[in-house]
Amino acid sequence: VPLFRKAAKPAAPATPAPAATAEQTGPPIDPLLGDPIAHHFLAELTQGRWQEFHDFLDGVRDWDDRNGYVINLCAGLDGSPEWIEQWKAARPGSSLPYLFSGTHLIKWAWQARGGGRASTVGEDAWPVFYARLVDADRELARAAGLDDADPTPYARSIPVAMGLGLGLDERRSRFEQVVRRHRWHTSAHADMIQALARKWGGSHEAMFQFARTTSAQAPDGHSVHRVVALAHLEGYIDLPKKAEDREQTRHVYFQRPDVRAELFQAADRSIRSLAYVPSRATPKDRNTFAVCFHLMHEYHAQLQQMNLIGAQVTASPWNQLGKPGKIWERARTIALAQIANAASAPGPGS
């Protein structure tokens, strides 16, 4: 049952009704995913104390982790922190303050723009958005120049290229710089799905080709297979809710056999693979596939992932469907109800 239809309300009898407040708000979403280290550094940075974080980040040589820490901590900081300039001055020659500054400017730019489609952005917001992205690009270029081994500045510069309308060749060029330094950079691969999407000047063909090629080449058990799920979610969202031909609407997209087969295969090669090693990307992986399983009406698989997710609910991609916590709760309720209904229904032999 699709998530967003009124008809999707579960049948009452077999399922205990969730508390009204929980259904309204859903579980709390922690952008730092309950990571105590990240919470500690966010508290430090909020007070303008960057020194300990610098040393910590300098020691993080897992590029996916470095990328995750920088993005998540920047997301938690409001405004334009003045202490970043102190950080640059106190650590000349280090790429980290520039990386952090550039990443923060991206977030700040998107704050000015808002997350909606271009048609929803105010005219006054565009120059601010572009100016912050240009500044971000300068900072990231500086960071890249100071640490040639680190793919993170290039990875962060992919969304900048999208925002500035730089061509697909430029976006691919930045991505190539990432994979030259770290072949299976999860975040960069995920960003490329958006960078190649139709709404950003790309095409579904290019996006799906990228996702399929990536998954075909990636090792078993890797997070990067998530790009297949992300591509299908993008394809789903791009479809109209209503059309004369119902086959061309969102309602049937995740019921298509080819889509389902690809998603099962991607899940089997990542989160459901025996070779899968949990990492900082795991909550995103599981949340992404949980959304897909829900839209596929694969409620057992959805609940399995939800149970593994536990408190680590991520805003994305639930936020593609509405308020993430609320959507999560509703999806869970529907899944439980459907499973209960199926269990109580008379079987073929009864």
Place this chain on the structure above:
Amino acid sequence: VIPVIERTSVDGVTVLRSDAAFGRYAAGLVFRVGRFDEALPSAGLTHLVEHLTLRGRHKAAYQFNAQVSGLYTSFIMESADPGDVADYVAVVCQGLAADHSAALPQEKRVLRTEAASRGGGGALGACLVERYGAAGPGLYGYSELGLHRLDWAEIDAWRRRWFTAGNAVLWISGPVPPGLRIALPAGEPVRPDPVRALGVPLPGCLVTRTGGVAMSMVAPRSAATSMAVDVIERRCTEVLRHERGLSYGVTSTAEPVDATLMHAWLAADALTEQLSSAAHAMLGTAEEIAANGARPPEIADYARRLRESFESVAAGPARLHRQAERVLLGDAAGAARQPADLLRRAAEMDGAEVGAAAGRLLGSLIVATPQQVPAVLGRMPPLPAWPAETGTADGQPVTSLDGNSVLTAGETGVTFAPGDADHRVTVRYDSLAAMLCWNDQKRTLIGADGFALVLDPAQWPDGAALVASVAGRVPERLRVPLDSPGPKTARPAPEHPVSDGAGSERPPSGSAAHAGPAGSGAVPSARTPGKRLTIVIVRLAWLAVLLAGVVVVATGSALGWLYIMAGATGCYRWHTRLRRWVRKRFRYG
């Protein structure tokens, strides 16, 4: 070996000379007058003098040519016989003294044909109009209007004023031929007036009809500025073409706009889909040079190329020509400088000095692109689409026949105000650059700031008298008669008349670059009174249907719902407009 430049004088004319290489001799008679010295109604006057001077001399035993730039007019020749120099100088001087009045109409036609095939000022002209309006270097943005009105008396007066011995320099690559005479009237050197910029906030960006990305910059003339332009061009070429494949090439030109300032122009072609990337890379590269200076290899490369240019076979005449221009600008220090001094200065240049010069250039930047580019808008705002001056001419306001615009024509000038915008364009008679008089009674008033108004008698009550009263206040010298109909205007509108690049016979009539008022929706829509009445009737009809539905439902009939639905559908357009207005007013207001 780089020949030394010697300085002497013949018949009161300064002569610069150096030894020629390989038995080819060249000479150039250069005058300190060019397009920047003209006024808009006389634009093309110097070009006309240049053509008339060499009229009838299309065949000779040696090669010769002539050209007019912003500040100079040059007559140049090359020959294997050093004696030809004296012949050519004599020909030019005779041409400058002769009466060409009989040939004037024919030569005007030739020049108008040349202008048509050359095209308009393009993005360069548009940028210069933004900086300087309809005067000085801004004239590059206009067609040669003088070709439509100049008479022989005005041309002859221009010759006597500018083409004098005191305002000329002769350079010779080779020996000074025996018997050389330079028969020019006596006169004083005329230094260029300092350019007066309009003071638009810079840096800023501009949309023009020309493809690719172009950068217009102004900075004090210096060795560091020249090197900065060169380094920006070379590094942009490296990045855009060789590293990223975003452009076929980057080109640069530089030209003095007065005795102290230089205008630099960098342009890169790019595919439409690569435009944003090309602009981002180009600007980023220039910013990088401004921030971190030139690299030692770049400075060394510049110095090497400079040396090679001095040592090449063609270098002598070019070097002499530049030196002649410096003399005419009154740049005594520059004119006294020998090539060895320039080489030493280039080799000793500090990277930071080049960076500082690049920074000064970027501080005055105008970026021209064929469409709005996010990577440019993130660095600078669009240039103002309306004039900074908000004053209104005195006089009685007149409302246009469509009721959407107001024109105020008074003693001091004319103001146009679109009904639904807070902007206005005022052209004052005391700062009027020209008035174009079309053969269909339309008149275009072009202000010194480049903003213009098209007055169409058909669009105003008692329009013929109104336009005639405005035209009557314009001095004869500012009137340009044009034997073609005026621009087609669906509505009264201000214009910014930079050249349209089409090379049309008609003088330019507004550009995409500064069509902001028209393009941004600030100008009232083209509704006629008849159309407006129709819209009101239709709206009332739909409202009546809606209200009828409410009444019928109230009486208990379900049929009323049909009326309500029909009425609501008809009113939908109102709803959409209201929603837009609310969003604009309360969200972004």
